[in-house]
Amino acid sequence: MRKKIVAGNWKMNLDYTSGMSLISEVLNMVNDEVRGDQEVIVCPPAVLVYSVAQLAKGNPKVSVGAQNCHEAESGAFTGEISASQIKSVGAQYVILGHSERRQYFGETNELLAKKTDAVLKNGLKPIFCIGETLEERNQNIHFQLIKDQLAEGVFHLSAEEFAKVVLAYEPVWAIGTGVTASPEQAQEVHEFIRKEVAAKYGEEVAEDTTILYGGSCNPKNAADLFAQKDIDGGLIGGASLKSRDFTDIITKFNK
Numbered sequence: 006m007r008k009k010i011v012a013g014n015w016k017m018n019l020d021y022t023s024g025m026s027l028i029s030e031v032l033n034m035v036n037d038e039v040r041g042d043q044e045v046i047v048c049p050p051a052v053l054v055y056s057v058a059q060l061a062k063g064n065p066k067v068s069v070g071a072q073n074c075h076e077a078e079s080g081a082f083t084g085e086i087s088a089s090q091i092k093s094v095g096a097q098y099v100i101l102g103h104s105e106r107r108q109y110f111g112e113t114n115e116l117l118a119k120k121t122d123a124v125l126k127n128g129l130k131p132i133f134c135i136g137e138t139l140e141e142r143n144q145n146i147h148f149q150l151i152k153d154q155l156a157e158g159v160f161h162l163s164a165e166e167f168a169k170v171v172l173a174y175e176p177v178w179a180i181g182t183g184v185t186a187s188p189e190q191a192q193e194v195h196e197f198i199r200k201e202v203a204a205k206y207g208e209e210v211a212e213d214t215t216i217l218y219g220g221s222c223n224p225k226n227a228a229d230l231f232a233q234k235d236i237d238g239g240l241i242g243g244a245s246l247k248s249r250d251f252t253d254i255i256t257k258f259n260k
């Protein structure tokens with residue numbers, strides 16, 4: 006059975022003190038609300054990954070992720086962080102291909118395929134983000150774009166490797182805008198993604214693949230989104246910075 010996940014992407018927010026307060030609050034609040042088939046992932050800025058992972062270590066329901074990594078193992082890449090370094094400080098996940106990385110840092114599917122390999126090679130799991138801009142949706146090319154993002158970013162993996170990947174559908178027009186995809190719009194794309202996975206790796210792998218929705222997800226709209234048959238949770242940006250909102254979203258699986 007596939008895992009239900011709520012992952013928080015703190016982006017470039019919070020300093021050490023406020024980050025420690027937030028993770029402490031989240032750890033105090035989540036315990037009773039997370040079922041056995043559910044997982045909570047917190048993805049702080051890189052400088053906080055170690056400290057957050059230290060605090061989360063004793064909690065089997067909460068994992069920690071980074072927001073990006075370099076594709077190389079090590080070397081002269083000033084300012085960059087490798088997957089093995091992320092692994093060494095106690096994280097389990099890395100977000101890859103977030104639209105902000107694609108848009109502001111020019112990350113391509115080809116580069117992301119290499120980053121995916123680095124993440125898996127180091128025993129971490131990628132949360133691989135895909136999704137279209139409003140312009141691409143209006144041009145009705147979003148299904149082809151998502152197909153290409155999958156084919157070029159992750160479909161080079163073996164079935165065994167792919168089983169470790171969490172996918173996140175994040176329509177760019179919904180990220181940080183307050184405009185959420187309707188449950189029907191999101192479900193339509195999630196179903197398409199699952200069919201693409203089935204065509205590549207077979208029905209069984211597709212059924213076991215966790216596909217998160219991301220884009221202005223909050224405690225008010227999460228229940229309707231999570232009730233869709235192909236939506237297995239959320240990648241949460243803004244609402245993950247408030248412990249009550251973030252932990253409220255986790256409870257929406259149960260409704």
Ligand code: PEP
Pocket residue numbers: 014175179180181182183219220221222240241242243244
């Ligand atoms: C995100 O950054 O992945 C995201 C979904 O942001 P927000 O929830 O703020 O739209």
